[in-house]
Amino acid sequence: MKTTIITPPEIITEAVEKKEEKYRVVILTIRPSADENVKVYHTSSVIEEEAKKLGLEAYLVFLDGAYLSKNEDGTRTIHNDDDEEGFEVSYKDTIAIVRGGVNRKDVYKDLLSQLENAGIACVNSRDCLEICSDKYRTALMLADAGLRTPVTVLVPNEKGIKLSFEKLNTEYPVILKTNRGTKGVGVLFVESERSLESMVQLLYKMDEDIALLLQHYIKTEFDVRVMVINNKIIGAMKRNVVEGDFRSNYSQGATIEEYELSDIERENCIRASKVVSGSWVGVDFIPAKDNEKDQPFILEVNASPGTKGFREATKINTIKKLLETYKDKSNWWNQPTLCGVWEMFEHEIFGNLIGKMDTGNSSDTSVIHADEIEVKDKNVIWKLNDKKVKSKLIEMKDIKLGGFRNREETRPVVEIEIKFQRAKHKYLFTLDDRGGKTPLLMNRHFMTELNLAVDPSRKFILTERIDE
Numbered sequence: 001m002k003t004t005i006i007t008p009p010e011i012i013t014e015a016v017e018k019k020e021e022k023y024r025v026v027i028l029t030i031r032p033s034a035d036e037n038v039k040v041y042h043t044s045s046v047i048e049e050e051a052k053k054l055g056l057e058a059y060l061v062f063l064d065g066a067y068l069s070k071n072e073d074g075t076r077t078i079h080n081d082d083d084e085e086g087f088e089v090s091y092k093d094t095i096a097i098v099r100g101g102v103n104r105k106d107v108y109k110d111l112l113s114q115l116e117n118a119g120i121a122c123v124n125s126r127d128c129l130e131i132c133s134d135k136y137r138t139a140l141m142l143a144d145a146g147l148r149t150p151v152t153v154l155v156p157n158e159k160g161i162k163l164s165f166e167k168l169n170t171e172y173p174v175i176l177k178t179n180r181g182t183k184g185v186g187v188l189f190v191e192s193e194r195s196l197e198s199m200v201q202l203l204y205k206m207d208e209d210i211a212l213l214l215q216h217y218i219k220t221e222f223d224v225r226v227m228v229i230n231n232k233i234i235g236a237m238k239r240n241v242v243e244g245d246f247r248s249n250y251s252q253g254a255t256i257e258e259y260e261l262s263d264i265e266r267e268n269c270i271r272a273s274k275v276v277s278g279s280w281v282g283v284d285f286i287p288a289k290d291n292e293k294d295q296p297f298i299l300e301v302n303a304s305p306g307t308k309g310f311r312e313a314t315k316i317n318t319i320k321k322l323l324e325t326y327k328d329k330s331n332w333w334n335q336p337t338l339c340g341v342w343e344m345f346e347h348e349i350f351g352n353l354i355g356k357m358d359t360g361n362s363s364d365t366s367v368i369h370a371d372e373i374e375v376k377d378k379n380v381i382w383k384l385n386d387k388k389v390k391s392k393l394i395e396m397k398d399i400k401l402g403g404f405r406n407r408e409e410t411r412p413v414v415e416i417e418i419k420f421q422r423a424k425h426k427y428l429f430t431l432d433d434r435g436g437k438t439p440l441l442m443n444r445h446f447m448t449e450l451n452l453a454v455d456p457s458r459k460f461i462l463t464e465r466i467d468e
Contacts, residue, residue: 024089025047025056025058025059026061026087026120027059027060027097028097029099029101030099030102030104043307050317054324062081063102065080075090076089089118091334094120096115099304103130109126112125117337119334122335125335127277132278132281132300132301135213142272142298145272147268148295148296150299151168151170155200164214165193168216170217174190174214175187175188175215176188176196176200176213176214177215179212220286221241223238223241226269226283227316227318228283229318229325232270234316236265237258237313237314258315262292264291265285272298277333279333281301282301282302282306282310286299305318339454339462340461341458342357343462345419345463353418354465355440359454361441364443366428366440366441367431369437371384371433379392380412380414382431391416394412394414394428411432412430414428416428425450
């Protein structure tokens with residue numbers, strides 16, 4: 001390939017003043033039942049109030065009957081069943097805060113998936129909610145990550161209860177849990193074999209599809225709830241066991257107070273949050289006897305933590321901290337779409353082009369192959385697939401080449417419009433001779449903007465390979 005530089009252009013640098021933009025908040029919740037004498041659940045109501053205090057537009061979505069629509073102008077709006085106008089949402093300026101009621105019905109979770117597919121950052125993702133709502137799955141994932149959990153076994157059916165107890169390899173008392181349950185509901189203290197058999201028979205009679213698990217009982221006077229936002233701990237509270245009970249949930253009447261975490265407890269709680277991909281979670285644990293040296297017993301990770309008791313114990317306004325965290329858009333976690341190492345792109349002149357997704361390329365430009373390059377004044381004349389085009393020269397960029405090509409080159413940068421998955425995108429490309437490789441090398445910026453994650457074992461997941 002021959003590169004001819006006739007007249008280098010002047011490089012003009014403009015200072016751009018950064019402006020903090022406010023974002024919009026969608027709160028996904030369920031409507032309380034008529035006998036609860038409240039219109040909105042506490043934490044959902046607080047999110048709306050704190051958002052307004054910070055000057056953020058907020059919209060409460062009551063999931064029963066809610067829907068997402070795409071309008072003729074390309075915008076999207078989310079609607080309550082009695083609101084035709086709806087609330088505009090965009091991956092550019094909207095975050096959705098998801099409360100636990102979303103788990104009640106698949107249709108609710110499907111609305112969450114629609115938001116994720118539209119690129120909306122959701123706190124938390126559907127994947128996180130489903131992991132945390134499945135106690136056995138959570139226990140397996142925590143244990144696989146090297147975290148300490150109470151020994152837990154599944155009860156496969158009513159007849160399998162004795163075998164499950166034998167696998168537990170312990171003595172009574174034990175804990176019997178429904179695999180899904182919140183606020184201490186569905187957690188039973190079992191003191192004998194006869195009690196265990198009776199409880200299991202009763203539960204299967206009430207629901208033949210129920211999922212049960214057995215767990216070691218760890219005697220303790222209290223457990224700890226830790227609030228984690230974006231892998232940072234904002235505080236912890238001690239929940240004392242309810243008198244005459246074995247549970248320590250605030251909703252069951254437990255007394256609470258602030259708790260100071262040891263280093264190993266902090267580390268384990270952050271790891272637990274990461275295991276379930278939690279943006280905002282409550283991690284519950286029982287401290288080890290020597291909490292400065294030994295790992296705590298992680299009980300569960302709650303993907304929809306309540307805030308009333310936590311604020312009472314710690315004086316920390318969790319919701320305000322949460323909303324302030326998301327002023328920084330680098331803290332927005334989007335659920336990525338899986339793509340292949342190679343995917344197909346289209347250019348109106350050059351036709352179909354194979355592009356490699358290069359996660360190692362953190363440069364601000366992607367790369368496109370050129371057989372010939374001529375820089376003339378402030379334009380570039382270049383050739384690909386036997387077709388020659390003229391593009392405006394954006395800049396001449398110094399490139400450091402590693403490996404056996406340990407040298408520097410200066411290459412032209414142009415702006416190119418390409419089509420990917422039926423949508424057109426304009427990006428900056430460095431021109432280079434990529435003979436023998438894919439015509440396009442797409443950078444990390446492209447993948448981040450389109451919210452893509454690469455499966456290194458596959459090619460052409462999102463697109464079909466088209467060879468001309």
